[in-house]
Amino acid sequence: xxxxxxxxxxxxxxxxxxxxxxxxxxxxxxxxxxxxxxxxxxxxxxxxxxxxxxxxxxxxxxxxxxxxxxxxxxxxxxxxxxxxxxxxxxxxxxxxxxxxxxxxxxxxxxxxxxxxxxxxxxxxxxxxxxxxxxxxxxxxxxxxxxxxxxxxxxxxxxxxxxxxxxxxxxxxxxxxxxxxxxxxxxxxxxxxxxxxxxxxxxxxxxxxxxxxxxxxxxxxxxxxxxxxxxxxxxxxxxxxxxxxxxxxxxxxxxxxxxxxxxxxxxxxxxxxxxxxxxxxxxxxxxxxxxxxxxxxxxxxxxxxxxxxxxxxxxxxxxxxxxxxxxxxxxxxxxxxxxxxxxxxx
Amino acid sequence: xxxxxxxxxxxxxxxxxxxxxxxxxxxxxxxxxxxxxxxxxxxxxxxxxxxxxxxxxxxxxxxxxxxxxxxxxxxxxxxxxxxxxxxxxxxxxxxxxxxxxxxxxxxxxxxxxxxxxxxxxxxxxxxxxxxxxxxxxxxxxxxxxxxxxxxxxxxxxxxxxxxxxxxxxxxxxxxxxxxxxxxxxxxxxxxxxxxxxxxxxxxxxxxxxxxxxxxxxxxxxxxxxxxxxxxxxxxxxxxxxxxxxxxxxxxxxxxxxxxxxxxxxxxxxxxxxxxxxxxxxxxxxxxxxxxxxxxxxxxxxxxxxxxxxxxxxxxxxxxxxxxxxxxxxxxxxxxxxxxxxxxxx
Numbered sequence: 001x002x003x004x005x006x007x008x009x010x011x012x013x014x015x016x017x018x019x020x021x022x023x024x025x026x027x028x029x030x031x032x033x034x035x036x037x038x039x040x041x042x043x044x045x046x047x048x049x050x051x052x053x054x055x056x057x058x059x060x061x062x063x064x065x066x067x068x069x070x071x072x073x074x075x076x077x078x079x080x081x082x083x084x085x086x087x088x089x090x091x092x093x094x095x096x097x098x099x100x101x102x103x104x105x106x107x108x109x110x111x112x113x114x115x116x117x118x119x120x121x122x123x124x125x126x127x128x129x130x131x132x133x134x135x136x137x138x139x140x141x142x143x144x145x146x147x148x149x150x151x152x153x154x155x156x157x158x159x160x161x162x163x164x165x166x167x168x169x170x171x172x173x174x175x176x177x178x179x180x181x182x183x184x185x186x187x188x189x190x191x192x193x194x195x196x197x198x199x200x201x202x203x204x205x206x207x208x209x210x211x212x213x214x215x216x217x218x219x220x221x222x223x224x225x226x227x228x229x230x231x232x233x234x235x236x237x238x239x240x241x242x243x244x245x246x247x248x249x250x251x252x253x254x255x256x257x258x259x260x261x262x263x264x265x266x267x268x269x270x271x272x273x274x275x276x277x278x279x280x281x282x283x284x285x286x287x288x289x290x291x292x293x294x295x296x297x298x299x300x301x302x303x304x305x306x307x308x309x310x311x312x313x314x315x316x317x318x319x320x321x322x323x324x325x326x327x328x329x330x331x332x333x334x335x336x337x338x339x340x341x342x343x344x345x
Numbered sequence: 346x347x348x349x350x351x352x353x354x355x356x357x358x359x360x361x362x363x364x365x366x367x368x369x370x371x372x373x374x375x376x377x378x379x380x381x382x383x384x385x386x387x388x389x390x391x392x393x394x395x396x397x398x399x400x401x402x403x404x405x406x407x408x409x410x411x412x413x414x415x416x417x418x419x420x421x422x423x424x425x426x427x428x429x430x431x432x433x434x435x436x437x438x439x440x441x442x443x444x445x446x447x448x449x450x451x452x453x454x455x456x457x458x459x460x461x462x463x464x465x466x467x468x469x470x471x472x473x474x475x476x477x478x479x480x481x482x483x484x485x486x487x488x489x490x491x492x493x494x495x496x497x498x499x500x501x502x503x504x505x506x507x508x509x510x511x512x513x514x515x516x517x518x519x520x521x522x523x524x525x526x527x528x529x530x531x532x533x534x535x536x537x538x539x540x541x542x543x544x545x546x547x548x549x550x551x552x553x554x555x556x557x558x559x560x561x562x563x564x565x566x567x568x569x570x571x572x573x574x575x576x577x578x579x580x581x582x583x584x585x586x587x588x589x590x591x592x593x594x595x596x597x598x599x600x601x602x603x604x605x606x607x608x609x610x611x612x613x614x615x616x617x618x619x620x621x622x623x624x625x626x627x628x629x630x631x632x633x634x635x636x637x638x639x640x641x642x643x644x645x646x647x648x649x650x651x652x653x654x655x656x657x658x659x660x661x662x663x664x665x666x667x668x669x670x671x672x673x674x675x676x677x678x679x680x681x682x683x684x685x686x687x688x689x690x
Binding site: 064147 | 389395398399401433436443446447449484487489490491492493495511517603
């Protein structure tokens with residue numbers, strides 16, 4: 001997308017140069033809120049308001065580990081790559097400003113054959129649709145030939161100075177909340193795995209039957225909770241927050257570690273996704289919901305920007321002799337050990 | 346380095362968790378000029394001065410294309426990965442603030458065997474030494490297992506609003522300058538290729554004889570011209586600038602394209618590196634010198650921050666019927682076609 005991205009173009013001839021031009025023109029159309037200079041120079045230039053600081057995150061997705069070319073259509077890969085980054089921005093209570101994408105692709109994924117559009121074009125369809133929905137400009141990146149498909153996404157968000165939601169502010173007595181529902185991504189992934197008969201990691205595109213798609217939506221098209229994170233930040237309600245990328249048991253352990261507290265989760269209260277098991281809700285990754293804490297006196301609505309929020313437990317004082325997280329069930333309490341997401345390998 | 350980077354650690358056991366802890370502690374020691382929150386949350390937080398905007402660049406390096414495990418020692422790969430990004434920051438006249446690194450590595454490169462330190466540790470040695478030299482904090486990133494070694498570097502720099510050096514400001518009549526010397530990286534690479542007897546892209550580490558090292562330095566340890574870019578920006582002297590990553594003929598074409606001008610290069614004036622040919626100086630990539638234009642009335646010193654600057658030509662009005670770039674030699678003028686860097690494949 002910058003000059004360096006001409007490399008594939010130079011080698012590949014006019015077809016791919018044309019593709020890069022198309023990407024550039026598609027991204028130039030997007031709203032440029034806070035982006036003074038996008039694709040085309042050595043760097044992009046971001047101009048936050050003087051009262052803002054910038055939140056930056058990077059997420060690397062590699063075929064065979066974070067996605068599979070034989071399981072995930074290209075639009076889904078593009079959506080999921082950007083959703084990972086946007087979810088980190090949401091977890092800080094920031095507004096997304098710009099994304100940068102480094103893409104490494106086998107040659108065959110960059111060329112169109114006959115009437116079939118190239119994999120890379122459809123990948124951008126998925127990525128740019130989600131970017132548009134969150135007013136995020138694709139402001140730069142890099143493109144190179146690679147033996148394995150990979151995408152590294154960088155997201156930059158803006159947040160008023162000193163107001164970002166951190167993992168480190170939870171206090172004993174705070175209440176523990178989650179947006180949306182849990183386990184849907186893991187449930188969908190388990191179903192998706194039963195569909196594929198293609199050999200592992202082949203480039204053959206998957207066919208997902210229409211009637212299956214609603215059951216898989218939480219996995220295929222996770223929705224980063226940007227509006228919900230902003231809502232919490234603007235009202236100063238949350239004492240700590242993070243996004244559920246590795247699974248509740250793992251991510252809650254991160255929150256407890258950074259805040260130096262313990263936590264109790266009420267199994268009965270968990271908003272388990274209709275397609276998921278309790279185990280998937282506790283340990284399944286990639287739901288990209290927000291996990292956050294509020295003081296006991298805070299009053300929360302039932303839904304924030306259209307997404308339900310559910311109280312699932314509370315924050316306790318940490319005692320070295322006790323487990324960091326306890327799961328409360330009708331049969332009694334038991335330690336909840338981190339047992340998060342292991343992807344495909 | 347953030348929570349997500351625990352993935353390799355979770356799979357790989359205590360040794361690698363310990364490695365990630367070491368990286369975190371090594372980066373925490375660095376100066377945190379403009380970085381309010383580094384590794385450990387969903388995002389890093391950067392606090393530029395209210396009068397500044399931020400320059401952002403990403404550069405993807407893949408084994409077999411941008412480096413070779415059997416040619417380049419790990420410290421060299423780390424240095425070169427960061428140098429690519431810092432050079433883009435230099436080309437904007439910005440001061441580096443923070444780097445973010447997404448690293449994908451085969452498992453064997455993340456473990457130490459016996460008394461041998463792991464490849465990844467020595468990679469960080471090279472990267473962090475250059476980062477320290479430029480007061481750049483490694484503020485985040487991602488780490489994943491990958492069948493091919495790859496590193497995507499993100500650099501963020503700060504520059505007073507509206508003062509960044511762009512590619513697009515060159516005017517007919519401006520003089521064309523370059524820092525340092527040209528072709529040394531291509532010359533060094535050609536020599537490096539003659540040393541290796543190992544099979545293509547094996548993980549066997551190269552042995553570079555001591556007496557060869559000075560001949561290879563421009564390729565192995567390129568020096569991004571950060572101080573020189575800052576000097577030009579602070580004095581408002583340059584009308585346009587970029588860094589020479591793809592080779593003079595290709596990068597000058599980018600400058601002419603973005604500025605809508607033509608250029609004339611005096612072959613006799615080129616500061617050809619002592620180990621390079623004229624062809625390598627014209628077309629060899631990865632020198633990471635700055636190419637910039639100044640008005641004809643500007644007075645430049647012979648060296649900026651210890652690095653010589655050389656006038657190599659001038660900017661002309663663009664005419665559709667003429668070549669964009671002419672090379673003037675004692676035998677006469679000829680068009681200079683872009684013929685840049687093709688890496689290893």
